[in-house]
Amino acid sequence: MSVVPSTGNGKVTVPSILERKSGVSSQNSSPAKITCLTAYDYPTARLLDEAGVDVLLVGDSLGMVVLGYESTLPVTVEEMLHCTRAVRRGTRHALLVADMPYGSYHDDPAAAVRHAVRFVKEAGAEAVKIEGGESRMDLIARIVDAEIPVMGHIGLTPQSVNAFGGFRVQGKTTEAGEQILRDARAVEAAGAFSIVLESIPRELAARITAELRIPTIGIGAGPDCDGQVLVIHDLLGLSFGHKPKFARRYADVGEIISRAAAEYCRDVQQGSFPSDEESYHVRAEKVGSLFAQRK
Numbered sequence: 001m002s003v004v005p006s007t008g009n010g011k012v013t014v015p016s017i018l019e020r021k022s023g024v025s026s027q028n029s030s031p032a033k034i035t036c037l038t039a040y041d042y043p044t045a046r047l048l049d050e051a052g053v054d055v056l057l058v059g060d061s062l063g064m065v066v067l068g069y070e071s072t073l074p075v076t077v078e079e080m081l082h083c084t085r086a087v088r089r090g091t092r093h094a095l096l097v098a099d100m101p102y103g104s105y106h107d108d109p110a111a112a113v114r115h116a117v118r119f120v121k122e123a124g125a126e127a128v129k130i131e132g133g134e135s136r137m138d139l140i141a142r143i144v145d146a147e148i149p150v151m152g153h154i155g156l157t158p159q160s161v162n163a164f165g166g167f168r169v170q171g172k173t174t175e176a177g178e179q180i181l182r183d184a185r186a187v188e189a190a191g192a193f194s195i196v197l198e199s200i201p202r203e204l205a206a207r208i209t210a211e212l213r214i215p216t217i218g219i220g221a222g223p224d225c226d227g228q229v230l231v232i233h234d235l236l237g238l239s240f241g242h243k244p245k246f247a248r249r250y251a252d253v254g255e256i257i258s259r260a261a262a263e264y265c266r267d268v269q270q271g272s273f274p275s276d277e278e279s280y281h282v283r284a285e286k287v288g289s290l291f292a293q294r295k
């Protein structure tokens with residue numbers, strides 16, 4: 001499998017994402033906001049890529065929206081690699097970023113670098129995403145040093161769900177906001193090329209966006225970030241349970257699937273599926289000999 005994405009023809013790259021930082025455009029106008037969506041399989045990746053999404057993120061959110069876990073914590077490196085390969089095959093223009101799952105970068109830094117290398121070498125990712133701020137500085141720098149671009153992720157980092165006591169908006173007090181600001185600075189200083197800001201007050205996200213030189217990509221962080229990311233299942237109406245207020249639903253694909261499946265069951269039970277036109281046939285003159293041989 002070729003894991004080297006061809007450049008040119010509008011291919012989104014790490015340098016082209018850096019150029020999309022607000023206020024960095026050569027024309028003195030604001031560059032277009034960065035669009036990012038999650039993808040976990042080949043057909044979704046193809047559709048999103050062809051629709052012009054800039055960044056496809058194989059998020060460990062797949063644990064919740066695809067595999068049905070209660071959190072992202074059980075997701076393994078092998079599961080992430082499997083999905084990243086499928087997304088790679090469907091992606092031509094977008095930048096492909098893979099999430100490092102919980103446990104893959106939390107103990108031995110050398111093992112963390114080896115895991116990051118697998119995403120690039122075996123699955124065709126062009127960058128990896130790592131949750132955490134100040135405490136991940138050295139690790140981010142090591143992975144960047146191994147020629148792997150890193151997207152940071154701070155604020156509500158879902159892998160910290162137990163430490164946070166649930167999926168809660170972060171950075172609402174002065175101290176918590178200041179810590180998130182320090183985290184953002186640390187991620188940038190460590191060499192990350194962009195940073196996800198998840199579920200923090202709009203005002204804090206705007207402050208971080210104004211201060212950092214790398215683009216911020218918000219999810220539940222208001223409209224002032226340099227880009228936005230959503231989980232594709234939320235956008236399509238394919239997720240169950242609590243719906244955060246930032247997760248705007250652009251389609252109700254869940255309803256379409258339910259209706260189609262119910263219609264299919266009805267047609268099979270009523271004998272109207274498959275029809276004669278949907279069946280294969282032998283030529284009329286062969287029917288006799290076909291049954292004759294059976295006797």
Ligand code: KIV
Pocket residue numbers: 038057058059060061062099153196219229230231
């Ligand atoms: O796992 C994921 O999908 C993410 C995004 C929500 C940023 O981390």
